[in-house]
Amino acid sequence: MAKPIEFYFDFISPFGYIGAHLMEEVAAQHGRTLDWRPMLLGVAVMNVMGLKPLPDTPLKGPYVRHDSRRFARMFDLPMNPPEEQMAPLPAARAFAWLKDRDDALAVRFAKAAMQAYWGEGRSMDRPDELVAVAESLGIDGGELTAAIASEPVKQRLRDWVELSLDKGVFGTPSFIVDGELFWGADRVWMIDRWLERGGW
């Protein structure tokens, strides 16, 4: 059986949200599944690459804000994020915690949290909003709150971030297909071709 496609994402990125949506379709068409894995864009961009955050980058920041709306609209995805950028840690820790317990549930949580933030403008770094999303999926809000404040869960996310960097992942969404890294929601068409041709 074909290996799952590794999908590295950070909740903080509109392109992760768009990319997840597009890639799920393409993966399904090729009989592939996605293995959702958290990464942290801030760690990759600032600590490892030594760059400033994208929203603070002249020219590119304004372009990306406009482009993410245009891109989502093209695929009929709602795109109404809150004014303020989200702190990605609470949601990423919640995902890491859930992934160890129930991978399918973790994916459902990730989709619901992305939908809540990017589609509905709900702040996913606010504990009450995060708990509300989790509870809508039958996850215990109290357990979630305790988990994301716990050292083992923090460490678990650090391990995931470390793994993503080891694999050369620097952006979100990133996909690893049979060992080959692809970066960007705008590369899903290329992965489609890649899978179609069986590589090069």
Add this chain to the structure above:
Amino acid sequence: MAKPIEFYFDFISPFGYIGAHLMEEVAAQHGRTLDWRPMLLGVAVMNVMGLKPLPDTPLKGPYVRHDSRRFARMFDLPMNPPEEQMAPLPAARAFAWLKDRDDALAVRFAKAAMQAYWGEGRSMDRPDELVAVAESLGIDGGELTAAIASEPVKQRLRDWVELSLDKGVFGTPSFIVDGELFWGADRVWMIDRWLERGGW
């Protein structure tokens, strides 16, 4: 008649070379022409955006080198650049000079210079190689050499770079389609859709 698609490029980028190739096809399918315009990635990235050059960026540098070869291969474009990165000024100045005299010839020159550098590994900052490419198109090598050393031609390129920044262009290739900016060879499929749908 529909306006030409503005195409901003820097000879220094493999994606400019790939993007020109892909976009020419898509533009033709929609009965559109391309208006080739020089920009300088170094000025946009380092001076305006305050970032380091892409090849020197950890994670992203190695990815881009691999990706440009894979991308070109997917479209049967030769990709064999020289080891050393090219200094883009001589070719860009030559293009700016030619564009004022004969726009079609300037485009043929740009394509030939990209093909020579990216496809055949010929250093386009070496005067003899640049002159050889120009002469193969019937351009006077002596005139070209004098032109690219002249202050008015240097200023002409500065004006083009200024214009590109005024338009929000920060990368190569960039395309402006009826006022809408798209960045990246990996967005040509999106411009295709955009033209198909007549905008949003």
